[in-house]
Amino acid sequence: MKSDPLNDVINTIKMASRIGENEITISPASRIIGRVLKVMQDYNYIKSFEVIEEERGGKFNVVLSDTINNCGVIKPRLSVTRSSMGRYESRYLPAQDFGIIILTTTKGVMSHLEARKFGIGGKLLAYVY
Numbered sequence: 814m815k816s817d818p819l820n821d822v823i824n825t826i827k828m829a830s831r832i833g834e835n836e837i838t839i840s841p842a843s844r845i846i847g848r849v850l851k852v853m854q855d856y857n858y859i860k861s862f863e864v865i866e867e868e869r870g871g872k873f874n875v876v877l878s879d880t881i882n883n884c885g886v887i888k889p890r891l892s893v894t895r896s897s898m899g900r901y902e903s904r905y906l907p908a909q910d911f912g913i914i915i916l917t918t919t920k921g922v923m924s925h926l927e928a929r930k931f932g933i934g935g936k937l938l939a940y941v942y
Contacts, residue, residue, distance in 0.1 A: 820886040822846050822873075823939050826859070830881040837877065841870035848922035849939060850875065852915050856924065858884075858941050887914075887937040894934040898925055905940040912942025 815821055822839050829837045839846070842864055850862045850873060860876040885905075893901055893916070902925065906912040914925040918935035928935060 817886070817888075818843060819846060819849065819938065820888075822849070823884050823886050826853075826875070826877065826881065827884050830877055830879075835877055837875050838865075838872050839875060840872040842873050843870075845917070845922065845938075846873065849915055852913070852922055852924055853941060856913055856941070882912075882942050884939065884941040886939050890936045890938065892934065892936050895929065895932050898929060898934065901925075901937060905937075906942055912940060915939045915941065 818841060825837060825839055853859045857878060858881050860878045862873050862875040865872045865874055901914060905914055915938045916925060916928060916935040917938055918928055918933050920931060
């Protein structure tokens with residue numbers, strides 16, 4: 814039984830990019846995973862993804878790009894304010910303005926860069942660089 818589907822997705826993407834696979838299938842599909850994949854696509858960490866509807870939850874077909882060096886899930890899902898975001902940037906990203914932290918906010922799932930523009934905080938989900 815899978816206890817954290819987001820963790821499984823991020824680890825699948827990381828391992829597939831390390832062994833050089835171009836396309837992977839991820840199941841089960843959920844809205845939060847779809848939104849995380851959309852943020853990764855917006856920053857060119859994945860080329861594209863599509864939802865394959867099935868009667869048992871559906872799947873995502875993800876086409877990877879070659880730009881992922883590392884990615885992971887942030888546990889526990891820490892709540893951050895806009896003023897404390899820099900502390901977590903230095904903890905999870907190797908350099909300033911290199912990579913993104915994905916978080917869920919009251920305005921939806923977005924990168925830490927977008928959250929900084931809106932001046933809001935949220936809960937940390939994952940990092941990618």
